[in-house]
Amino acid sequence: MGTHIIKMPDIGEGIVEVELVAWRVQPGDQITEDQIVADVMTDKATVEIPSPVHGKVLALGGEAGQLMAVGSELVRIEVEGDAAAAAPTPAAAPATRAPAPVAAAARPAAPPPASRSPTERAIASPSVRRRAWELGVDIQQVLPSGIGGRVMHEDLEAHAARHGTSSPAQPIAARAAPLAARDGEEAIKIVGLRRKIAQKMAESKRRIPHFTYVEEIDVTELELLRARLNAQHAATRGKLTVLPLLVRAIVNALRDFPQINARLDDEQGVVTRYGAVHLGVAAQTPAGLMVPVLRHAETHDLWSCAAEIARLAEAARSGKATRDELSGSTITLTSLGALGGIMSTPVINHPEVAIVGVNRIVERPMMRQGAVVGRQMMNLSSSFDHRVVDGQHAAEFIQAIRGMLECPATLFVD
Template identity: 40%
Template sequence: MARLDFKLPDVGEGVTEGEIVEWFVAVGDSVAEDDPMVEVMTDKATVTIGAPCEGRVERICFEVGAVAQVGQVILTLESKPDSDPDSARRSSLPPAAAVGQIRNQVPGAALFQGPPPASAPVAKPLATPAVRRLAQELGVDLGQISPSRTDGRVTAVEVRAAATGEQTPAAFEERQPIVGIRRAIAERMHRSKTTAAHFTFVEECDASALVQLRERLAPKADRRGIRLTYLPFIVKAVADALPNHPVLNAAVDERSHELIYKKYYNIGVATATESGLMVPVVHQVDRLSLFELAARIERLSQSARDGTIAPEDLRGSTFTVTSLGKRGGLLATPILHHPELGILGVHRIKDKPVVRDGKITVGKVMLLSLSLDHRIIDGHVGAEFAYDVIETLENPERLVDEEP
């Protein structure tokens, strides 16, 4: 048999590395040409890579959760006598065989279903000489202990617990690797919080007129097959206000220390999925009617939840809106979608006392929380933008150019 070192292929679009999120094969498995071998997540998409030829898996070079560079050997195959390993080495098929699609379930989630398999005893468990001596005195086999420490070392507490039959805290814990989309979310959130100087401006919005307008337009939207929520009104109000406050539609180039003013209005709409929070992007919001915007948001959000959203629909946002809907709570402080400079949090509409014409009455009130990057945006600049958005939402008829 000939040996083939299979390297992580270039899946295009400038991708330089990929995270191993699931292996479909194990050492010793036989594979046919194009059988799925590994699932890899890049910063563009999740891809499945097939076998370049028929053979047997000799070695797997990266564990789940590890990051491999394009061109690094990730797996070694022993090809069948009738296979052509030289052709497989020359083949440009791996990129084409990699099917890029965002999944609606964290890739590799099958690894976590059900109880984890029992750890196989190792020939020489990690332990200090003192712990080994204690285990010998108590007649405990270190190989039968599942260590709780991340470095795999067995502790004296675990040895004594094994000797008395007691269960250690590790027996009541379950470890799951943070991989796939969840790992990408964690890294982006951490980068945003450690890069931008977050501050949040909060104000009330009397949404009574907005509630009435939506109730009036909803039946017309239904007849067109469109579900009209409050979100399109809010996204459109944001897009209408941004031209008057261009710094909120800008981004920071951290490498060159430059501010990039963007003269297009692509609004990201944070969407909860089973994989975690994703941000589909509605491009050129300022060119869409209210009903067109509602249909676009519904389509993108559903495709994100289904796991069928195209990678280009997750890129290019200039500002983000996040809404928790009925679960919006009283207040939250959204985290910026780096490298953007602003994100608007929308909270639940509640019946609250409001003052109109000097009289107290019951109104529909919601809180808006605007998080900004204080490195670039001063407090009064953010407040002026927020009040422009609120003024539009309190007079929402201006969002409807003509009666749909």
């Protein structure tokens, strides 16, 4: 028998070390040629490392979350024959996937389900554990597909489809059980996309002097217009949310505030202003926050804008967004929808200089012409890079958006 060593490949672009995100194999596993053995991540892409040989895994060269140098030993494999090979995996072999801007990093593709020893505690979020309890599924029996062996919601559904569920658990409110103390701790290593998100957020807050401006907007007329458009066209063109109308207002306002549709290279001291509006639309995914890009937002009508936002969000959630779809934004729009609260302090997507945040719409009593009436109100919470955007210009930009949203007919006047 011989030994083959897979070394960390040279991925190019001057990269000297990469992060080991997840193992797809364990010592003792029999593997085949071209089987993926590990996922690694650079600043720009997630890379799958395949095995060039058949054999048995003898040893792994690191732990998930570890930074490994190019050329270091990744996997040691026992192979048939006398010739021992110690060569790096060819640089062209790994398959790269798109980066995930997080504010801008990429989602690693989920590894295939892996077995778990009977004594090893399942790794899962509280919502997944709750769902397993509702289904009557023993989470220890569910094969995980998430990074680091994490059980995902889809793993539960697949397990339930294959094996069925027990009788639904009795609702919590109906149980008459004594309250019990909860003990235990769970240490979760920050690796892969979560590490990239953390690094990107820290970089943005460290390098950018944020200035946040909050303004309330009466969107009653806008909501009436949206309801009318949906009643007339939803069946044939699709349903509109408030986002396409807000995108239209941002695009129109940026014509008078080009310094806000920009990116700052603070190392070179150069601000680049853009004519095209490549709008990043922050999307929450199972793997974390991603920012797919609505390219040339200025060319979209309301329905094509809505359709493209929906397509990009689904591509991000499913991990199918391309590198081009996840990079190159010039300004970002972020919204938590119904969870949007009354205000927020959004973090700028470095190296952009502005981000517009949408808070939820609520009906509140307002004074109009001396009478108290119910109006649909929404706050915009927006942050700006104070090195590039003066406070007055930031306020004027948001007031321009407010004017169009409160009188929606002006959205369609050039």
